[in-house]
Amino acid sequence: MNENISVIIPTFCEADNLIPLIQAIDDVLSSQNYEVLLMDDNSPDNSAEITQQLSQNYPLKLITRLHNHGLALAVIDGFKQAQGDYIVVMDADLSHPAKTIVEMVDLLATNRADFVIGSRFVKGGKIDGSWHLGRHLNSKIATFLSSLLVKAKDPMSGFFAFRKIDCPPLKNLNPIGYKIGLELMVKGNFKHIVELPIFFKKRTFGKSKLNTKEQWNYLRHLHRLYQFAYPRLSELFQFGLVGLNGMVVDLCVYLLAQWLFASPHMIARIVSFWFAASANWLFNRKTTFKTRLRKPKIKQWLAFISTSSLGFVVNVGSYYLLTTQILFFYHYPLIAFFIGIGLGFFLNFLLASKWVFKST
Numbered sequence: 557m558n559e560n561i562s563v564i565i566p567t568f569c570e571a572d573n574l575i576p577l578i579q580a581i582d583d584v585l586s587s588q589n590y591e592v593l594l595m596d597d598n599s600p601d602n603s604a605e606i607t608q609q610l611s612q613n614y615p616l617k618l619i620t621r622l623h624n625h626g627l628a629l630a631v632i633d634g635f636k637q638a639q640g641d642y643i644v645v646m647d648a649d650l651s652h653p654a655k656t657i658v659e660m661v662d663l664l665a666t667n668r669a670d671f672v673i674g675s676r677f678v679k680g681g682k683i684d685g686s687w688h689l690g691r692h693l694n695s696k697i698a699t700f701l702s703s704l705l706v707k708a709k710d711p712m713s714g715f716f717a718f719r720k721i722d723c724p725p726l727k728n729l730n731p732i733g734y735k736i737g738l739e740l741m742v743k744g745n746f747k748h749i750v751e752l753p754i755f756f757k758k759r760t761f762g763k764s765k766l767n768t769k770e771q772w773n774y775l776r777h778l779h780r781l782y783q784f785a786y787p788r789l790s791e792l793f794q795f796g797l798v799g800l801n802g803m804v805v806d807l808c809v810y811l812l813a814q815w816l817f818a819s820p821h822m823i824a825r826i827v828s829f830w831f832a833a834s835a836n837w838l839f840n841r842k843t844t845f846k847t848r849l850r851k852p853k854i855k856q857w858l859a860f861i862s863t864s865s866l867g868f869v870v871n872v873g874s875y876y877l878l879t880t881q882i883l884f885f886y887h888y889p890l891i892a893f894f895i896g897i898g899l900g901f902f903l904n905f906l907l908a909s910k911w912v913f914k915s916t
C-alpha cells in the first residue's frame with residue numbers, strides 16, 4: 557500500500573518531543589508517501605531549530621502561526637496546507653501511538669470507514685495508569701455531554717483520520733478550544749465512524765495545556781454544536797432558561813415592591829409581571845433569537861408583552877378549567893399547575909418564534 561498521507565500535529569512548546577515523535581512516525585510510514593505538518597503557535601522554545609534539522613532527513617514542515625492561536629484553529633490551518641489524500645491528526649506529546657496510523661489509513665483507503673478515531677475507550681484501548689480520578693471523571697462527563705451529537709465512545713480524542721475529500725467546508729468550522737475531532741464529526745457527513753483501540757500514554761516531556769479555561773471553552777463549543785445539530789430544540793431550551801430567569805425577576809420585583817414601597821400585593825404582582833416579561837424579551841432578543849430579523853425595539857417589546865400576557869392567561873385559565881371541571885385535578889391541583897405552566901410556555905414559545913421574532 558502506498559498512500560498520500562498528511563499527518564497534522566498542533567504544537568506548542570513540544571521541542572523535547574519532536575525527535576522521538578518524528579522518528580516514530582517515520583518508522584511506520586517510511587514506505588509511504590507522507591508529510592508531517594507541525595502547526596506551531598510560535599513556540600518560544602527551540603522547536604524551530606530542531607525542526608530545521610529534522611527536515612533534512614524527514615518530510616517535515618514547520619508552519620509557524622502568528623495569529624489566531626489555539627489547538628483547533630491550528631489544525632484547521634493544517635487542513636488548508638495538507639497535500640495528502642488522507643488526513644491524520646495527532647498530538648505531539650507521544651500520547652498517541654504512531655503505529656495506529658497505518659491501520660487508520662488502511663480502513664479509509666478500503667472504504668471500511670469514513671472517519672477513524674484512535675480511541676481510549678473501546679475494547680483493547682487503555683489509558684496510562686497515572687490519570688487521577690478527577691481527569692477520568694472529567695473525561696466521562698465531557699463525553700456524556702456530547703452523546704446526543706456523536707455516537708462514539710471517544711469523540712474527544714485528539715487522534716483521528718479521514719479522507720481529505722470528505723472534509724466539511726472550512727468556512728463551516730468554528731470550534732472553540734480543543735475538540736476539533738468532535739467539530740468535524742458533527743459538521744461533516746461521515747457515515748461510518750470506526751474506533752481503533754489505542755494505549756494513551758502520559759506525556760513525559762513538557763506539560764498539558766488542558767486547564768479550567770479549556771473546560772469552560774468546551775461548554776461554549778458544545779453549545780454551538782447543539783445549536784448546529786438541533787437548532788429548534790436549542791431555541792426551546794434557551795427560551796426555557798430565559799423563562800426561568802424571568803421567574804426570578806418576577807419574584808424579586810414582587811417582593812421588593814412590597815418591602816421597599818409598601819405596594820399592595822396586587823399592584824406588586826402586575827408590576828413584577830411587566831418587569832419579568834421585559835427582561836425575557838431583552839434576553840430572548842440578545843440570545844435565543846439573536847440571529848433573527850432586527851425589528852424596532854418598542855414594537856417588538858409590546859408584541860412580546862402581549863404574547864406573554866396571553867401565555868399567562870392560558871396558564872392560569874387551563875389551571876382553572878382543569879381543577880373545576882375534572883375531579884382528578886381537583887384532588888391533584890399541583891399536576892394542573894404544571895400542565896398550565898407547560899401550555900403557557902409552549903404557546904409563548906410558538907408565538908415568540910413564529911411572530912415576535914419572525915425570521916422574514
Ligand code: GDD
Binds near residue numbers: 567625651712764766
Ligand atoms: N498550535 C497549538 N496551539 N497547539 C497546541 C495548543 C495551542 O494553543 N495547545 C496545545 N497544543 C498542542 C500540544 O502541543 C499537543 O501537541 C497537543 O496540542 C495536545 O495538547 P496537550 O496539552 O497535550 O493536551 P491534552 O493531552 O491535555 O489533551 C489531549 O487529550 C484530550 C483527551 O483527553 C488532546 O488530544 C485533546 O484534543 C483531547 O481531547
Ligand code: MN
Binds near residue numbers: 647764
Ligand atoms: Mn497531551
